[in-house]
Amino acid sequence: MPTKLRLGMIGAGEIAYKSTGKAIRNSDRTEMVVAMDVVEEVARSFAAEYDTEWTTSLDEVLERDDVDAVVISTPHNLHAPQTIQAAEAGKHVMVEKPIACTLEQADAMIDACSKASVVLMVRLVTRYTPAARRAKELIEAGAIGDVIALTFTAAGDKADSYWTGGFTGRVQTTWRKSKEESGGGILIMNLVHDIDRLRYITGLEATRVYAEYDTFCTDVEVEDFISVTLRYDNGAVGNILGSSCARGGRGPGNRIYGTHGQIIFEGRARLQVYTTREVPGLESGEWTDLKLESMDSGVLAMDRFAAAVLDGEPADIPGEEGRKTLEVIVAAYESCESGRPVVLSN
Ligand SMILES: NC(=O)c1ccc[n+]([C@@H]2O[C@H](COP(=O)([O-])OP(=O)(O)OC[C@H]3O[C@@H](n4cnc5c(N)ncnc54)[C@H](O)[C@@H]3O)[C@@H](O)[C@H]2O)c1
DSSP, rough: OOOOOEEEEEEESHIIIIIIIIHHOTTEEEEEEEOOSSSHHHHHHHHHTTTOOEEHHHHHHHHHHHEEEEEEEEOGGGGHHHHHHHTTOOEEEEEEEEOOOOOOOOOHHHHHHHHHHHHHHHEEGGGGGGHHHHHHHHHTTTOOOSSEEEEEEEEEEEEETHHHTTTTSSSOOOOGGGGHHSSSIIIHHHHHHHHHHHHHOOOOOEEEEEEEEEEEEEESSSSSEEEEEEEEETTTTTEEEESOOOOOOOEEEEEETTTTEEEOOOOSEEEEESSSSOTTSSSTSSSSEOOOOOOOOOHHHHHHHHHHHOOOOSSSBBBBHHHHHHHOOOOOOHHHSSSOOOHHHH
C-alpha cells in the first residue's frame, strides 16, 4: 500500500472545486489521481486547477489500479449507485453528505462496502470543527450537567440562482430543486450537518420526531421552511427551525441546554459557555467566550479517511453514522407528510 491515499474525485462541481479538492491537496496523506464528471468542461477545469488527470467515465476511474479510493460529490440520488459500483470495483469510498436520499439506499451502500471489505466514510465535516470537538469534551466532562434541550436554527436566504447554479454558478443544474434527486430541501441539504454534529457532541439519539414543512417562496419541489420537534433518548427535548428563504438571512444558531449550564455555538471556532460548576478554563456563574484555534476540517476529514484505509483505523464517520443522521431527516419528512409524530427505534 502506498503512503498516500490515491483518490479519484467523482463529481467535480461546486463543493469539489471550492473545498474538497483543496482538502485533498492540503492533506499530507492524500493525493488526487483523476477527476471525473459527466460534464467535460467541469472535469477539465477541475483537473487544470488541481493538476490532475480527467475523464467523463466512471468505469475508467474504477478500472485504474492507481486509484485506491473515490470521493463522491454528486447529486444525492447518485450517492448510492456510485458507492455500490465503486465498492464492487474494490475502491474505498468517501461520500458527501447526506449519505443518501433514503434509508434503503443507505443500507444498500453499507452492505455493498461491507461485502467488499472497503471503507465507507461520510463527509460530515462539521464534526471536525474546533467548536464541535471542544463542546463534546465539555459535555463529556460534565461542564453543563445533563443535556436537557437542544435547539438549532438555519435562517438561510438562498437566491433564486442557487437552485440552478449553487452559490457560485459553476455548474448549471436542477437537481437541488428536485425531491427525487436531492431528497429534500434545507433539512437534508444543510441541517444534516447540525443534526449530525449534535448527535456526535451529545451522544443523544432522537426517539420521537414531529415536523411541519412547506414551500412558501421558492419555485421548487422541496421545502423552503421546516419546523421539527424532537424528543431524545435521555428524555431531552429539542427543536429545529430551518429555512432557505429567510429574507435577510442571519445564519445558523445552535444551543445546548444542560442542568448546570449552556453552550452556544458562534461559528466554527467559537463557543459561549455558561456553567454553575467549577470547570477548568471556565468562569463559574458567568458566560465564558471560548475562541478556539482554527483548523481546516476538510483536511482533517481527509487525514482520517486515509488513516482508516491505510492504517486500518476505524472510520470516524462510517456509513452507519451517516445513516443514523439520515434517519432523523427521513422521520421528519415522514411526519410532515402524515401529520403524525414518528417514533424511531434506535
Ligand atoms: N460537506 C459540505 O459541506 C458540502 C457543501 C456543499 C455541498 N455538499 C454536497 O456535495 C455534493 C455535490 O454538491 P455540489 O454543491 O458540489 O453540486 P454541483 O451540482 O455543483 O456538483 C455536482 C456535480 O456532479 C456532476 N454529476 C452529475 N451526474 C454525475 C454522474 N453521473 N457522474 C459524475 N458526476 C456527475 C455534475 O455535473 C456536477 O458537476 C452533494 O452531496 C452536496 O450535498 C457538501
